[in-house]
Amino acid sequence: MKSKTQFISLCFLLPLFILQACGQNNKQHVKPTSMGNVINKSGNPYYSNTDTTKLHVSDAEWKKVLPADVYAVMREADTERPFTGKYWNTDEKGTYYCASCGNKLFRSTAKFSSSCGWPSFFEQESKKSIVFKEDNSIGMERIETLCGRCGGHLGHIFDDGPEPTGKRYCMNSIALDFIPDTK
Numbered sequence: 001m002k003s004k005t006q007f008i009s010l011c012f013l014l015p016l017f018i019l020q021a022c023g024q025n026n027k028q029h030v031k032p033t034s035m036g037n038v039i040n041k042s043g044n045p046y047y048s049n050t051d052t053t054k055l056h057v058s059d060a061e062w063k064k065v066l067p068a069d070v071y072a073v074m075r076e077a078d079t080e081r082p083f084t085g086k087y088w089n090t091d092e093k094g095t096y097y098c099a100s101c102g103n104k105l106f107r108s109t110a111k112f113s114s115s116c117g118w119p120s121f122f123e124q125e126s127k128k129s130i131v132f133k134e135d136n137s138i139g140m141e142r143i144e145t146l147c148g149r150c151g152g153h154l155g156h157i158f159d160d161g162p163e164p165t166g167k168r169y170c171m172n173s174i175a176l177d178f179i180p181d182t183k
Helices: 002-021 059-065 068-074
Strands: 033-035 038-040 094-098 104-107 130-135 142-147 153-158 168-171 176-180
Touching (some): 038 176, 130 153
Antiparallel strands (some): 094 176
């Protein structure tokens, strides 16, 4: 009887711990300025919407140049809560970039509504824009998506997306910057 009670308690407590772990830091940070088709992030010397050179920057240096909430997701693989990010439910036309280094990641034409609470895409901008890593954290087998330029954590990829790829790149909004298409 005791083990049954412990099992039931675990079934109720485990989701609470997972939701707590997915919490995000709500500290405000300076909003980047967008000038036409380029984002300027003063204070981050590694940010460029055009440079594709692979970066080798220490986490200590990233901690100096990234806002705390962006650092938590991109360098410590934290996850923002579902349905809270700025891009999960937007359909504006434009381009998505890495929030740490400015690397071009996705076009809005690859974005779709997955109802999972995070922005989802069915293909990346180029073969080099995102790299993949096995992730067996939190007792699940997943594939982590990392920025191909800076190695920052973006989210995960799943095999339940729409055609033509069948992929769902499930991204953290806070790991993305967006530049709308000019009219």
